[in-house]
Structures are given as C-alpha cells and as structure tokens.
Amino acid sequence: MNRAQLFHAIGNISEKYIDEAAPDTKPKQNLIWVKFAAAAACICLILLGGFELFSDHSDPLHSLSSMPHPSAVLGTGNVSPNPNQDKSTDEQQHTQSDEVKAPSKSAGATRGETPNAGKPQQKAFILSNSYIYTPAKKTDCSKFGISANPTFQELGEKLGELTDDNTFQKELVGCEVFAHKQADKNFVIVKANDEFLLFILTAYKTN
Amino acid sequence: MEDSKIIELYWARSEDAISETDKKYGKYCHYIAFNILNSEQDAEECVNDTFLRAWNAIPPRRPTHLKTFLGKITRNLSLNLYEKKSADKRGGNKLPQLFDELSECIPSGCSEFTDDFALTEIINKFLSELSTQRRKIFVRRYWYASSIKEIAADFGVSESKVTVSLFRTREKLRAVLKKEGITI
Numbered sequence A: 001m002n003r004a005q006l007f008h009a010i011g012n013i014s015e016k017y018i019d020e021a022a023p024d025t026k027p028k029q030n031l032i033w034v035k036f037a038a039a040a041a042c043i044c045l046i047l048l049g050g051f052e053l054f055s056d057h058s059d060p061l062h063s064l065s066s067m068p069h070p071s072a073v074l075g076t077g078n079v080s081p082n083p084n085q086d087k088s089t090d091e092q093q094h095t096q097s098d099e100v101k102a103p104s105k106s107a108g109a110t111r112g113e114t115p116n117a118g119k120p121q122q123k124a125f126i127l128s129n130s131y132i133y134t135p136a137k138k139t140d141c142s143k144f145g146i147s148a149n150p151t152f153q154e155l156g157e158k159l160g161e162l163t164d165d166n167t168f169q170k171e172l173v174g175c176e177v178f179a180h181k182q183a184d185k186n187f188v189i190v191k192a193n194d195e196f197l198l199f200i201l202t203a204y205k206t207n
Numbered sequence B: 001m002e003d004s005k006i007i008e009l010y011w012a013r014s015e016d017a018i019s020e021t022d023k024k025y026g027k028y029c030h031y032i033a034f035n036i037l038n039s040e041q042d043a044e045e046c047v048n049d050t051f052l053r054a055w056n057a058i059p060p061r062r063p064t065h066l067k068t069f070l071g072k073i074t075r076n077l078s079l080n081l082y083e084k085k086s087a088d089k090r091g092g093n094k095l096p097q098l099f100d101e102l103s104e105c106i107p108s109g110c111s112e113f114t115d116d117f118a119l120t121e122i123i124n125k126f127l128s129e130l131s132t133q134r135r136k137i138f139v140r141r142y143w144y145a146s147s148i149k150e151i152a153a154d155f156g157v158s159e160s161k162v163t164v165s166l167f168r169t170r171e172k173l174r175a176v177l178k179k180e181g182i183t184i
Helices: A003-010 A015-020 A032-054 A060-065 A070-076 A105-110 A138-144 B003-011 B016-037 B040-057 B066-087 B095-103 B116-128 B132-142 B148-155 B159-179
Strands: A079-081 A125-127 A131-135 A155-161 A176-180 A184-192 A195-205
Touching: A003 B066, A003 B095, A003 B116, A015 B066, A015 B132, A138 A184, A155 A184, B003 B016, B003 B066, B016 B040, B016 B066, B040 B066, B095 B132, B095 B159, B116 B132, B116 B159, B132 B148, B132 B159, B148 B159
Parallel strands: none
Antiparallel strands: A079 A195, A125 A131, A131 A195, A155 A176, A176 A184, A184 A195
C-alpha cells in the first residue's frame, strides 16, 4: 500500500462521515436589501423624532389630542401649571362624580350633534390659545370659596364661544364661556343650554 | 430545490437538472476540486465534468445522498486530473503534503495491498470509534483536503490543536492498520 492508495481509500469512506464534516458552502443570501431597509427605517425614525421634537405644539388641537387630559400636558414644557389650582387636579383623573357638573350629552344632542362615541372625550378646552380649562372639582370650589353650582348671577365677562378649534368635546361646541365674577378667569362658566358648567384654569401654554 | 426533485429532473432528462445541481452544490464541488488542484480553471473544469458524470450516471442510478455522491465524483476527477498534471509536472503543491502526512499511517515493511474495499471498511470502522470532532477534522483534512488554517477557523479551535489532533489520529490509524494485519 502506498500513501496515494490510502488517500483513495479514504475517498470511499461512509457518506455519513463525509456529510458530517462538509464545509459550509451554502450560497450566502444577498443581504444588501436588508441593510438598505434597516438604514431606511432608522432614517424614518430619526426624522419622526426630529419632527416631534421641533414641531409647533402651539396648536391646541395638537396639544389636546395627544394628551389624555390637559393636566398631563404639564410635563411637555409648553405648558405651565396654574399655581392657584389644587395640585390634586394634576395628579388625578377627574371622575364623573367629583366634577361639579359634567356636561350632559343631552346638551349636544339637543343641538343635533352626534356625540363622539368612539373617541375619548377630552373634558377640556383652551381659551385665547393659552389657557387650558378642565372641569372644576368640589375641592377646587371650596378652596376658592365659590359655589360648586354656578348661577346666572355669577356670570362675568363673556370670554367667547367654544369651537372645534378649542375643544374636543363636541357637546360644548357653540357654548358661550363667561368669566366667573368672583374668581375672575381662574374659573369660567360654560353655558350649555340651561346648564352652567364650572371649569377651572388648569394650565398655561407658554410656547 | 430538494435533492429528490433534482434527481427526478435527471430521470426526466431535463437540462434543468444540471442548473439546479450547480445552484445547490456547485460551490461545494468547487471547494473540493480547488483544494486538490489549487487552480481556479482546473477546479471549474472538474466541477463541469462532475455534472456531466452525474448526468450520465442518473439514470440508472438513484443516489440516496446527492451531495456526497457529487462530492465523491468531484474528488475522484480532481485526483485524476492532479495525477495527470503531476505527470506533466504542472500540478499544484498541496497534495504532496497530504500524502506525506498519510504516509505516517502506513506501517513500515508493508507489502502491496490491493483490496481497496477492505481498506475502506477498516477506515470506516476506525472513524466510527473516533470522537465526533476528531473525526470531522480528519475527514476535512484527508477527504476535503482543507488547509489546517481553514479547519481551525471552521471548528473554532487553534491551528496547533488541529495539528495535534491530526497527528494523534494518524498515529491511531497507523496502529489500527498494523493490528489489522495490513503488513502491506
């Protein structure tokens, strides 16, 4: 036997040993498109992030639509909290029972408007593009010594009307807003049909 | 494409059989041929000849393992071409080293041993008793003619470890051949 004969004999060994030791010669997939897609996704994320960072948040619709409650906007830096307001309003979600008077759905219904059932109701509005109001709580009223159930006598200066531009609460669209005689603009009264709804200044937009 | 479908193409005498074989096993065959011949052109020629041999062999044959079936053809063709080129003194310089290493396995005082089948059986039995990694390294070196460096990289070990492993395996094989009475 010579070494070439041995080499040839090795050539006829069992296929399982040949297969087991086989080198990885599978054609490599072309990953260029994967890399390109990943790079494109990264660029999109960066652009989106930059857009969010530098976009103009002065639009009340933008501010309010992206927040579950105006008090939550306080953390963005665009809005400052109202120092006069009870801090608990910033930390807690308003509950239906705790609010002085929740705008009734019938108010909107009587004007022929369809309640925005599928969309979370933002019980807030913004005045003069700067002042964010939310429904006043009983604790707020007691703190300022005002009645939780405002009457006609407490209506102060008319501040304007609510529109689609300054509130998400469709039921309030078209309602007049008045300053509270005793509390000036810290509280405002919204006249919704025959009801007077009390709102408290929750935050300032500082831009 | 699965091997069984490729073999069906051979049996149907469809020329797609060659292209599908090339697509799936072209690189594998080229790897074997290039390791033995150390020439891109010769390796390419051997791979093409491999496909032609497969075309002529299937049918009537129906290999159970197409990959190693092709690999064996490539290896044999490459060795034949290597010997032919060596005779013309135009061969590569890789195989002599492998032959030198294998000569260590041959017990001294051997006479002529012509029963290749019996020899292969002895080697198969010997391989079955090795650890998996040691067997893979041995087969990569002496069946695929891979370099020490490449084996070390593929198995994630140092080159010296591969060298030591091969050395010990050769010593064992030598002892086995001697014990089997291959006083060649």
